[in-house]
Amino acid sequence: MSKQVKEQGSIPVSKVQRAAKFISTGAKVGGNYVKHYAKKMVNPSMNKDELHQNNASDIYNSLSELKGSALKVAQMMSMDKNLLPRAYQDKFTMAQYSAPPLSYPLVVKTFQKYFQQTPEQLFDTFTRSAVNAASIGQVHQATKGGKTLAIKIQYPGIADSVSSDLRLVRPFALRLLNMNEKELDHYMGEVEERLLEETDYNLEIARSREISEACAHIPNIRFPKYYDALSSEQIITMDWIEGKHIKEWMDTQPSQAARNQVGQALWDFYHHQVHNLNQVHADPHPGNFIIQEDGTLGIIDFGCVKVIPKDFYTGYFSLIKKDLLINEAELNQIFYDLEFISNKDTEVEKAYFSSVFSEMIALLGTPFHVEKFDFSDNDFFNQIFQLGDRIANDKMFRKSNQARGSRHGLYVNRTYFGIYNLLNQLHAEVVTTKPAWLT
Amino acid sequence: METATAKKKEKKDHRQLILEGFVSHVLEHGKEPASIFKFAKDLKIKEEEVYNYFTSFEAVKSAIWVALFEETQRQLEEQEVYKEYSVREKFLAFLYTWIEELKKNRSYLLCLYQEKSSTFKTLPKDSRDFKEKFSDFASELVMEGKETQEIASRPFISEKYDEALWMQVGFVFRYWLDDRSPRFEKTDAAIEKSVNLAFDLMGKSALDSFLDFAKFLYQHK
Numbered sequence: 323m324s325k326q327v328k329e330q331g332s333i334p335v336s337k338v339q340r341a342a343k344f345i346s347t348g349a350k351v352g353g354n355y356v357k358h359y360a361k362k363m364v365n366p367s368m369n370k371d372e373l374h375q376n377n378a379s380d381i382y383n384s385l386s387e388l389k390g391s392a393l394k395v396a397q398m399m400s401m402d403k404n405l406l407p408r409a410y411q412d413k414f415t416m417a418q419y420s421a422p423p424l425s426y427p428l429v430v431k432t433f434q435k436y437f438q439q440t441p442e443q444l445f446d447t448f449t450r451s452a453v454n455a456a457s458i459g460q461v462h463q464a465t466k467g468g469k470t471l472a473i474k475i476q477y478p479g480i481a482d483s484v485s486s487d488l489r490l491v492r493p494f495a496l497r498l499l500n501m502n503e504k505e506l507d508h509y510m511g512e513v514e515e516r517l518l519e520e521t522d523y524n525l526e527i528a529r530s531r532e533i534s535e536a537c538a539h540i541p542n543i544r545f546p547k548y549y550d551a552l553s554s555e556q557i558i559t560m561d562w563i564e565g566k567h568i569k570e571w572m573d574t575q576p577s578q579a580a581r582n583q584v585g586q587a588l589w590d591f592y593h594h595q596v597h598n599l600n601q602v603h604a605d606p607h608p609g610n611f612i613i614q615e616d617g618t619l620g621i622i623d624f625g626c627v628k629v630i631p632k633d634f635y636t637g638y639f640s641l642i643k644k645d646l647l648i649n650e651a652e653l654n655q656i657f658y659d660l661e662f663i664s665n666k667d668t669e670v671e672k673a674y675f676s677s678v679f680s681e682m683i684a685l686l687g688t689p690f691h692v693e694k695f696d697f698s699d700n701d702f703f704n705q706i707f708q709l710g711d712r713i714a715n716d717k718m719f720r721k722s723n724q725a726r727g728s729r730h731g732l733y734v735n736r737t738y739f740g741i742y743n744l745l746n747q748l749h750a751e752v753v754t755t756k757p758a759w760l761t
Numbered sequence: 762m763e764t765a766t767a768k769k770k771e772k773k774d775h776r777q778l779i780l781e782g783f784v785s786h787v788l789e790h791g792k793e794p795a796s797i798f799k800f801a802k803d804l805k806i807k808e809e810e811v812y813n814y815f816t817s818f819e820a821v822k823s824a825i826w827v828a829l830f831e832e833t834q835r836q837l838e839e840q841e842v843y844k845e846y847s848v849r850e851k852f853l854a855f856l857y858t859w860i861e862e863l864k865k866n867r868s869y870l871l872c873l874y875q876e877k878s879s880t881f882k883t884l885p886k887d888s889r890d891f892k893e894k895f896s897d898f899a900s901e902l903v904m905e906g907k908e909t910q911e912i913a914s915r916p917f918i919s920e921k922y923d924e925a926l927w928m929q930v931g932f933v934f935r936y937w938l939d940d941r942s943p944r945f946e947k948t949d950a951a952i953e954k955s956v957n958l959a960f961d962l963m964g965k966s967a968l969d970s971f972l973d974f975a976k977f978l979y980q981h982k
Contacts, residue, residue: 427846427854428953431861435944442842450842478946478953 423452423460429475436554444552445471454609458521458625463562470562472546472622474523478556481521485514512729516604520625523558529601530560530624536599542587543619563620565612568747578751580617585697585750587619592741596734597757600635604628604733606740608747628733633659638734642687643760653680661728674718685709689742689754697745697752776814778804780828783821787872793818819887822873826891829866833859834898848906849960852926855898856933856952860945863937875938892927899923906963913965922963929959 424432433441441448445464452460459476519525527548534545544563552559566574576584588611595602603610605626612620637659654676657663662679663672685705689695727735745752782804786794794800797818801808815821836858837843843854863870903922906912912922932955937948 425850425853425953425957426842427850427857428949430840430842430854431857431949434861440840440842478944478949479942482942482947 424475424477426450428478429462432475432478432556436557437552441473448473459556464559470564471549471552472560472562473552474558474560476521476523476556481518484517484521508729509732512732516626516628516733519627523553523555526625527553527558529627533595533599533601533603533624533627534621537591537594540587540590540594542583542617543591543621544614545621560622563612563614563622565614565620568608568611568613568744571613572747572749576617578749581748581750582752583617584613584619585745585748585752588741588744588748588750589752589754591619591621592737593755593757596630596635596737597639600632601627601629602734602737604737606737606744608744611744626733628730628737630734631730634728634730634734638731639757639760641683642690642756650676660731671718682709686738690756693753694751695754697742698749700746703742703746775806775810778806779811779814779821780825783818784825784866784869787869791872793873822887823890825866825869826888827894829859829862830891830894833862836862848902848909848911849956851905852902852960853952853956856930856956857949859930860933860937860948860952863934864945871938895927895930896923899926902926910965911960912963913969915969919963925959925963929955 430440433439433444437444441462441464445466448464449462451462453463454461458480459474462473462475464471464473527550530545530548537543537545546561546563549559565571592602592606603621603624603626605623610621610623612622614620637656641653641656654663654672657676657679663675667675688702689697782800783794786800786803794803797811798808800818801811804811815824833855837851837854840854843851846854900923903912903919903926907914907919912919933948933952936951937945940948942948
């Protein structure tokens with residue numbers, strides 16, 4: 323990372339430019355999902371709430387100047403390690419802000435840059451203002467030849483800003499997460515990689531296609547078609563999927579059967595990706611799912627895809643085996659492999675962390691331990707939060723300044739956390755299928 | 762009659778020839794020609810013929826700036842949607858189109874202006890004619906903005922708005938000269954953000970209400 327710093331530094335930037343960049347940081351990456359993860363979860367009552375609240379305000383104030391990817395990092399780390407208590411998480415929900423939209427002249431310019439034509443020349447109709455904010459750009463609606471299309475346009479210069487944004491957040495993350503620099507970089511590298519991929523629209527189209535084709539057989543889901551001729555590094559053109567987001571759809575009071583159907587489709591979609599494709603749509607936030615009139619689930623936005631390495635996969639998912647929790651030696655080995663505990667730990671630490679992680683895994687794996695799981699069960703989510711808070715407030719955990727957990731876990735955990743959350747919002751009961759090797 | 766048009770055409774071509782000759786000289790040699798005499802000789806025209814159009818290289822460079830500006834305006838007017846734009850969008854569209862025009866002549870501009878770019882507060886001196894034309898354009902925008910309430914009328918200050926827009930043009934130019942990002946994406950972002958800031962400042966804001974309130978308190982205490 324420090325090497326990259328130097329390379330970046332070679333670009334001459336005057337004071338004004340730097341200042342402008344600093345201001346602009348906020349505009350770059352949408353931190354929308356922070357809200358979605360923390361929201362809708364049940365509020366556990368906590369005695370230290372007020373204290374955390376104040377702390378959170380301070381941190382938020384410093385962070386709000388950076389926004390964008392900075393917040394994304396803080397939020398992801400908090401989720402992964404459950405280090406940040408609820409109050410912090412709630413405060414981070416304020417990170418939900420709308421990036422200033424691209425002005426229409428800039429949209430026109432972007433089109434001219436890639437197609438030498440204006441949107442009006444390319445499409446039959448084209449909305450002047452954005453209909454939706456995407457994480458690093460915005461979405462316009464257009465029609466052409468009787469088809470309704472969604473056109474995603476990226477903010478210029480985003481890719482460049484990712485690395486520098488992350489550098490800005492480092493000092494905060496260090497203090498916030500009580501880690502040493504090396505440990506932090508271990509995660510930051512992963513985050514940077516994913517964020518950079520997210521800015522690569524060509525890659526996104528390729529992956530969207532690959533995954534949607536591989537998942538085509540799953541009942542009740544639908545993917546948009548992508549149009550290469552109308553896409554480029556900064557523009558993606560795809561079918562417009564008509565329908566409602568989960569929250570709006572729930573307002574129409576769908577039947578339990580309909581909710582289960584959507585929930586099952588979601589589960590199957592992820593099951594197939596994780597266990598058969600070994601790569602996963604790692605951004606399960608509500609904005610990326612659209613429920614259509616007929617109850618099929620439309621899935622968009624493959625910007626963030628995590629490829630799951632084989633050995634991580636095996637270790638991680640053998641943890642959900644129910645009876646494995648009894649076999650301690652095997653479990654400890656997996657904990658080593660997944661970097662939950664390391665040789666740097668003292669015996670006391672090892673024992674403590676093994677017990678904590680066993681408890682966490684037993685809880686998080688609950689849906690896998692039964693044939694069918696009812697995600698409307700708020701108690702389950704309450705327990706997760708309470709455990710998270712308890713761990714976060716535990717001296718043992720706070721003193722340890724080691725990164726715990728493999729870097730790959732960052733996005734896999736986030737994905738499962740996201741799915742659980744979506745299923746909870748749906749109040750769905752789903753058949754929690756497991757891969758054959760685990761049963 | 763016939764000869765007159767022919768002559769006129771020839772004249773026009775000469776002007777064009779001089780402009781193009783100047784640009785290609787700068788591109789090939791990395792600097793201005795040594796003298797008008799030498800320049801005319803290279804173009805195979807008489808020295809006094811050059812003086813019919815331009816009396817100095819300053820004037821030539823100035824004409825090139827104006828040509829860039831006029832081409833930008835021509836392109837803007839071609840865009841159907843331009844007329845429907847708000848003032849803010851019009852100014853944005855102007856800058857984006859202008860930068861595109863500059864891009865076609867980047868090497869020429871870099872040769873002449875890169876070294877001095879950091880010392881210039883605004884655009885280089887030989888852009889004076891361009892500035893005049895731009896000021897007309899900017900005043901029109903400001904006037905339209907006041908009509909549509911996008912720009913707040915403030916005593917003294919609002920008369921200087923066209924000047925402020927000019928400074929912004931200078932800022933964008935300098936930023937672009939130093940921009941090393943692929944496809945000049947950073948310049949695009951710089952334009953977007955600086956124009957938004959400028960128009961937010963020119964628009965009616967909390968400051969106006971505050972001043973109004975302060976004035977009221979002062980007068981009626």
